[in-house]
Amino acid sequence: MISTKKDLINWLDEAVKEEAKFIGVLIRMPGFQNDELIINTHENIAKKIAYYYNTYDDNLQHRYSPGVSIVGVTYGNSLSAIEGELFGYPSSLQISVDLTGTEVFEQVLNILHHSFLKNDEQTQNFIYAQLRDVIGRTHDMRQFERG
Structure with missing residues (x-):
């Protein structure tokens, strides 16, 4: 995890x-049960780097809103990858786009297995x-194949 503005800028530069x-940034705010993603x-x-640089201090505390802070950052090529990284879900839950019927079934079983672990x-x-994502893509693929 990150703890300084330098860490944040390094992560964002790496994403570029x-x-x-x-990119995904976790913001902690007083009065909220969960962090905001x-x-x-x-x-x-690039614009976000400038915004974070000017708006947050060296310890990632918001300069103008007391109690608001950045508590996590990551980057990736899918929203589920970012969610997995920031919320600690196993990377094995990332699902490929080109699934066959058997692979869909295997992925569903894998997802269900992980639901019992945590x-x-x-x-x-x-x-x-x-x-929903797996089932939706499978339905879309079947519609495309029929089309």
């Missing part, structure tokens, strides 16, 4: 060099989203 499609596309990273509401919501 790697041509990551997305902000996602930005590659095209916006049984909390946040993980369950992630598991359901992954299943």
